[in-house]
Amino acid sequence: MVSYASKVKRDIERWVEAGIIGSDTGSKLAADVAQHHRGASLGAMLATMASALLAASILIFIAANWEVIPRLTRVAFLFLLILVGYVSGAILKLREHGTFGEVAWVLAAVSFGAAIALTSQMYHISGDETQALIMWCVGTGFAAAVLQSRYLTVLAALLAICWMTVAVSENASKATSLSLQYLGLGSTVYAISYWTRSRAARQILVVSLSLLGFLNFLHEPALAYPMVLGGGGVALFLLSVWKPVFVQRWLGLGSSGSVLGLLAFITAAGMAQLDYIDTDGFLFASAAVFIGLVGAMLLSGRDNRSLRWLVYLTFSAELAVVYLVMIGTMLGTAGFFLVGGLVLAALAWFISRFERQIRGDRYNEGGWAQ
Amino acid sequence: MTRRWLIILAFLVAAAQISVLSWTILGRASILRDGSEIVLSVEPVDPRDLLRGDYVTLAYNISDIPLELFSDLANGGSTVAETVYVRLRPGGEGIWAPIAASVGAPLSNPPLADEVDIRGHARVNVHSRQETVRVRYGIERYYVPEGEGREIERNLGLGSFTVRVAVAADGASQIKSLHDGDRMLYQEPLY
Incomplete structure (x- = not known):
């Protein structure tokens, strides 16, 4: 949105200079644009990236299975991170540090996932990646809904997609029923995203339908x-x-x-x-x-x-x-591209004429209005 | 949302997630504490897990169950993955071996005093010409500190290794300890 805002500002300056609008109106318009299109702040973006790094460090630290720290201590440490993460996130939110609050919540949710992984590690549980992912996803979605968190909704959507990818690609025989389960899970997260106002989560979920179709297609x-x-x-x-x-x-x-x-x-x-x-x-x-x-x-x-x-x-x-697949028949490829190129060129000529005509009409309309 | 409410909700979310985790851990610990103990012989397959650190993949003497032990598969089976129950009894050298198995539900007659029913998952397909059914019990991984996986795997190839497994009444199983002959290599604490 930054680019839109700066573009409009440039246009407003141009209109003021050309005398189309007064400088008073110009500054009012500029203020309105600035207020409605604040765009992503640099600090918020860096904080989000920092949260991804911290989250990865928590997960990898647990994966290393470092024996110097007794595992009960590791469990307690993760429980503490969960508690501190959610509560400090709420406090940060209330103090108007919205992004930092969201980041703290994401770290808490990631600690929840790390604790699930640690439990599997402690008790040598095998073959439950999908179960672990679904538990993590449900826990995160629940937190997103209760706290009305945009970032947690995105995380829940990503976890649902991870679950679908692992589950569908590993179980060819159950692909259809797993896909239906994913549609149920995805719709639930989609519904949560309205409440949490997370458009990014909705976009990710819609993209995931292509992935779902592709995975099913690979099986059959x-x-x-x-x-x-x-x-x-x-x-x-x-x-x-x-x-x-x-x-x-x-x-x-x-x-x-x-x-x-x-x-x-x-x-x-x-x-x-x-x-x-x-x-x-x-x-x-x-x-x-x-x-x-x-x-x-x-x-x-x-x-x-x-x-x-x-x-x-x-x-x-x-x-x-097309070139690589049809390389066996170069003449065929060349023919296909030739026809395609000619059609496109004709289309381009036709459209540019059409566009010029539209522009002309608009100009005339403007003329009458004056 | 008022000030107080958001913080209370944050506490509730944290408490809910921590309770779920604690419940899982307590459930697993109770299998270790109260489950019947069986001994299985073991051979390694291959290690590594990106998210949860190094592990050794284990195959057991009960990983491939002969098809004829499945009493209820005579009338034709299915091709989908299903829960199976395998009845074990101690055999030669104290290693427990399968004596019967069933698909979907536990065997109709209860196990005798020296028998244990263990639960697993298998892809059962009697129409193919397979003679055994590969069963996974959820104990096919042994997580080790980073970097030790390869060494354990090498050693496992040399001697005769056994694993002591705790089996709960519902058939859920849990690795208790890893042994090289009579020597115990690793033992799992309850928590």
Whole structure:
């Protein structure tokens, strides 16, 4: 948001200089922008990074199984960290140090996870990674809901995704029922995220659906997975473009809905390409990706920088993939790119004319208004 | 939320998480304290766990159960992972060996005085041509201080090692100690 705020400020200065608005109005607008788009503070970002490092150090310290400290002392130490973390986080929150409070809560939740791992280590429990992860996830989600914490909601979402990844990739025979369980768990965290106002958690959870589809597809390469995922992605994209208010109200994804939808579509198309890699279907799947990318760019690329970047990156990656897969038939590849290139060039010419026309119309409308 | 409430809630969250952990630890300690003791022979497989430190993977003499011991699999079994119960009795040299097994529920007749039922998980599929069923009991890992895993694993390959395991009434099991012949290498404290 920093870039948006600074861009608007530049524009306001320009308008004031050009005499379009008075300096009084200009400073009022600038103050309003500053108030609503404070952006992430540097201190908050550093504190978040520090919490990740501290969390990792706690987990690795426990993993080292250092015998100099008796294990009961280690357990007591973790219990103390849990208690001090939650309570000091609450105190910091009340003293208006919001981010530091959240960081303290994250450390407490990580200590909870470390204590679960330590218990497994103390009693040589094997084969329960998924159980440990789910216990950690539920404990963290509970804390997030009770304390209304944004960071803990994100942590709970990440743990749910870790659980899903381990559980689904290790149990091919139970993949379907585990996936349904994940949808239940994910929806619960999604619901908590409304209460805790954590849009990041919602975005992460939506992205995880692509991962879920992909893992299931690896077990059983059925075309149904890319169809459902791709269909869902296209639906989310179109809804975000045409009904942004609806998407914001019901899914709470802000302006990221179109990017998330496109991501799901790309993952699905990638799966279809994998499935068809040695057949003619590959060409169709690749064409679908290119058409999807161009379509997304046309519908939403103008106003959405992250979407543009996603399109550029996928476009280049897709070119490389098509080239590598079809390298056996260079002529075929060249032909595909030639046709694609000509179509795009024609499209570009058509669109730039169209855009110029729109600009012209707007200018005229402005003229009448004056 | 008022000042006091947020701090009270923070206390409650901490207390809830600490209670869950304490409950797990007490449950595990009670298996060690009250469970019946059995002796199994053991061979190492391979070590390392990123999150929880070094461990040695262990395979036991009861890790592969002959298919014919599963009395209830005669009518055809399933291909999904299921809970299984294995009845053990002390055999030669004091090592406990399997005598019967069942899928889903414990064996219908209760164990005799010198028998113990241990619970595990297995992927049972009688349609394939396998002659044994691989059962995991949740005691296939032995965590050791960082760096000692490889050495223990080397030694385990040389001698005849045994593990003493505590088995609770519901079949849950817990490693008690690791032995090299008559010499005890590691013993687990209750906590």
